[in-house]
Amino acid sequence: METQEPYQITKKKCCRCGQVKPLAEYGKEGKARDGHKSKCKNCFNAKQREYRKNSPAQARG
Ligand SMILES: [Zn+2]
Numbered sequence: 046m047e048t049q050e051p052y053q054i055t056k057k058k059c060c061r062c063g064q065v066k067p068l069a070e071y072g073k074e075g076k077a078r079d080g081h082k083s084k085c086k087n088c089f090n091a092k093q094r095e096y097r098k099n100s101p102a103q104a105r106g
Contacts (some may be wrong), residue, residue, distance in 0.1 A: 054079065061088035 058065050070083040072089055077103040082089060 057081070059083070059085040059088055061085070061092075 054068070056065050056067050057071070059071075062085065064085070066085050067070065068079075068081050070085045070087070072084075072086055073080060074082040077083065084092070
């Protein structure tokens with residue numbers, strides 16, 4: 046069983062994939078309350094890839 050640390054948040058749930066991941070898996074977001082993006086890097090990259098796919102004019106390679 047995992048022990049939760051109430052005073053130091055080291056993990057959070059991704060709003061896209063719903064997986065609980067360490068904060069290191071989230072990009073920095075100064076405006077966010079906890080200083081990290083709400084989506085994990087994996088989902089963030091996936092979204093960017095989708096965006097590029099939908100915008101072939103800007104895509105390269
Ligand atoms: Zn995610």
